[in-house]
Amino acid sequence: xxxxxxxxxxxxxxxxxxxxxxxxxxxxxxxxxxxxxxxxxxxxxxxxxxxxxxxxxxxxxxxxxxxxxxxxxxxxxxxxxxxxxxxxxxxxxxxxxxxxxxxxxxxxxxxxxxxxxxxxxxxxxxxxxxxxxxxxxxxxxxxxxxxxxxxxxxxxxxxxxxxxxxxxxxxxxxxxxxxxxxxxxxxxxxxxxxxxxxxxxxxxxxxxxxx
Amino acid sequence: xxxxxxxxxxxxxxxxxxxxxxxxxxxxxxxxxxxxxxxxxxxxxxxxxxxxxxxxxxxxxxxxxxxxxxxxxxxxxxxxxxxxxxxxxxxxxxxxxxxxxxxxxxxxxxxxxxxxxxxxxxxxxxxxxxxxxxxxxxxxxxxxxxxxxxxxxxxxxxxxxxxxxxxxxxxxxxxxxxxxxxxxxxxxxxxxxxxxxxxxxxxxxxxxxxxxxxxxxxxxxxxxxxxxxxxxxxxxxxxxxxxxxxxxxxxxxxxxxxxxxxxxxxxxxxxxxxxxxxxxxxxxxxxxxxxxxxxxxxxxxxxxxxxxxxxxxxxxxxxxxxxxxxxxxxxxxxxxxxxxxxxxxxxxxxxxxx
Numbered sequence: 001x002x003x004x005x006x007x008x009x010x011x012x013x014x015x016x017x018x019x020x021x022x023x024x025x026x027x028x029x030x031x032x033x034x035x036x037x038x039x040x041x042x043x044x045x046x047x048x049x050x051x052x053x054x055x056x057x058x059x060x061x062x063x064x065x066x067x068x069x070x071x072x073x074x075x076x077x078x079x080x081x082x083x084x085x086x087x088x089x090x091x092x093x094x095x096x097x098x099x100x101x102x103x104x105x106x107x108x109x110x111x112x113x114x115x116x117x118x119x120x121x122x123x124x125x126x127x128x129x130x131x132x133x134x135x136x137x138x139x140x141x142x143x144x145x146x147x148x149x150x151x152x153x154x155x156x157x158x159x160x161x162x163x164x165x166x167x168x169x170x171x172x173x174x175x176x177x178x179x180x181x182x183x184x185x186x187x188x189x190x191x192x193x194x195x196x197x198x199x200x201x202x203x204x205x206x207x208x209x210x211x
Numbered sequence: 212x213x214x215x216x217x218x219x220x221x222x223x224x225x226x227x228x229x230x231x232x233x234x235x236x237x238x239x240x241x242x243x244x245x246x247x248x249x250x251x252x253x254x255x256x257x258x259x260x261x262x263x264x265x266x267x268x269x270x271x272x273x274x275x276x277x278x279x280x281x282x283x284x285x286x287x288x289x290x291x292x293x294x295x296x297x298x299x300x301x302x303x304x305x306x307x308x309x310x311x312x313x314x315x316x317x318x319x320x321x322x323x324x325x326x327x328x329x330x331x332x333x334x335x336x337x338x339x340x341x342x343x344x345x346x347x348x349x350x351x352x353x354x355x356x357x358x359x360x361x362x363x364x365x366x367x368x369x370x371x372x373x374x375x376x377x378x379x380x381x382x383x384x385x386x387x388x389x390x391x392x393x394x395x396x397x398x399x400x401x402x403x404x405x406x407x408x409x410x411x412x413x414x415x416x417x418x419x420x421x422x423x424x425x426x427x428x429x430x431x432x433x434x435x436x437x438x439x440x441x442x443x444x445x446x447x448x449x450x451x452x453x454x455x456x457x458x459x460x461x462x463x464x465x466x467x468x469x470x471x472x473x474x475x476x477x478x479x480x481x482x483x484x485x486x487x488x489x490x491x492x493x494x495x496x497x498x499x500x501x502x503x504x505x506x507x508x509x510x511x512x513x514x515x516x517x518x519x520x521x522x523x524x525x526x527x528x529x530x531x532x533x534x535x536x537x538x539x540x541x542x543x544x545x546x547x548x549x550x551x552x553x554x555x556x557x558x559x560x561x562x563x564x565x
Binding site for chain 2 (some may be wrong): 033034035036037038039040042043046053068069072073074075076077078079080081082083084085192194198199200201202206208209210
């Protein structure tokens with residue numbers, strides 16, 4: 001059983017079990033309340049699923065792509081929860097969960113997953129038809145571009161059905177992690193997928209105050 | 212000190228220090244800090260996004276080290292405390308998100324506390340085995356750092372803190388950083404100015420004391436302003452440079468530092484006298500400044516005011532002070548904050564617990 005968290009867009013939390021599926025899920029597409037709701041969502045999911053924190057085997061976390069602040073709240077929470085129960089975190093690319101949700105809904109055609117990166121940019125990833133285990137197969141991405149830059153960035157754009165993700169389901173993300181694990185699939189790296197450098201400019205010489 | 216004193220873990224991420232502390236009542240058990248200061252040096256100031264990224268990386272290792280140093284396990288904790296504001300939003304949210312998840316994972320009650328009141332709370336901590344330091348209230352508290360310059364009247368640590376005044380523009384620490392840059396000194400500016408000032412004459416240049424004129428004192432008696440001072444230093448330096456004369460860095464540093472220390476201490480002592488409170492507590496990173504400390508000691512002594520300055524490791528941002536305030540709240544019978552609170556970058560000092 002896993003606790004699953006994704007805050008790459010809104011906030012989504014779930015408790016999932018490989019055999020029994022999604023036992024509880026809480027979500028909001030609000031992109032400004034991550035730190036506010038995360039604790040209660042975790043608590044409510046455990047309560048509804050009637051699962052003790054100590055019964056979980058790991059915490060699955062969506063590593064983005066996602067804008068800075070919100071993404072970080074989920075990763076911080078996942079790390080801390082995992083630390084608290086002495087279990088590992090398993091990291092998943094958030095777009096993979098969107099593609100997996102499409103597969104779980106019976107739509108098996110190649111998809112282009114697009115999500116809002118703010119500042120007039122989008123995050124995108126492409127997925128081929130699923131592999132033999134029914135897992136999404138990422139072809140390109142995740143990457144960052146202007147919305148009108150997709151044509152140049154995506155190889156054979158017209159072969160993909162576009163899925164604009166307005167949320168990432170932690171239930172799907174958790175079930176993906178549950179499925180990846182027995183098949184020995186590689187999880188994401190520990191670096192959050194911000195895909196963007198901090199906004200900073202190097203210190204310049206101070207400006208003159210006299211004319 | 213009894214073993215019944217609450218064992219509390221505190222998490223602080225309001226600026227550029229990831230701090231985790233563990234206290235038992237008023238006894239300090241661990242105070243571990245991971246700072247991202249070096250990453251900010253080339254930008255000349257704290258970059259919020261850089262600080263927030265560093266918190267995320269540092270938090271779990273800092274938690275591990277703090278529990279190890281304290282020699283306690285998560286199981287043994289009575290509560291968890293976290294800074295919910297004021298501070299940098301993105302930075303605060305890392306600590307808030309982590310603390311909430313840790314509280315649910317461990318089943319421990321969670322206390323969301325005010326960063327500035329935490330600085331006051333640091334004063335209750337004893338680093339020895341003989342139990343807590345006796346802190347008397349009311350006290351005036353002067354908290355000065357790169358992010359804050361606040362004068363507080365603390366009637367009771369967990370129930371009655373009043374903001375007397377604060378900076379209306381730059382924080383004092385920020386002024387040190389900006390003036391250091393003017394003088395070609397690296398970030399952070401405080402220690403650099405302090406070192407350069409050591410051989411300078413503090414009376415060489417009479418820089419302005421912000422909000423100290425009679426008309427300002429009517430409206431802003433306990434408020435501070437350092438923006439005009441910074442501009443005055445810039446103007447003075449530019450005039451020298453324009454005239455092709457060398458800039459006497461030591462004298463400028465000493466005179467600037469004197470102006471900052473003078474206005475900080477003058478207003479703090481005035482608050483003590485006006486309000487009849489013969490106690491003054493200093494906190495915040497600027498307390499590391501030798502002249503601020505020396506001037507406060509000299510004038511407090513002359514005015515018969517008892518001055519308290521916690522060890523520097525408890526003056527700069529840290530998790531132990533958050534744990535200490537949390538432990539006071541627990542001991543005072545306050546209910547936990549629950550899980551619904553937000554990170555509040557402008558949390559008023561009157562909100563001791565969120």
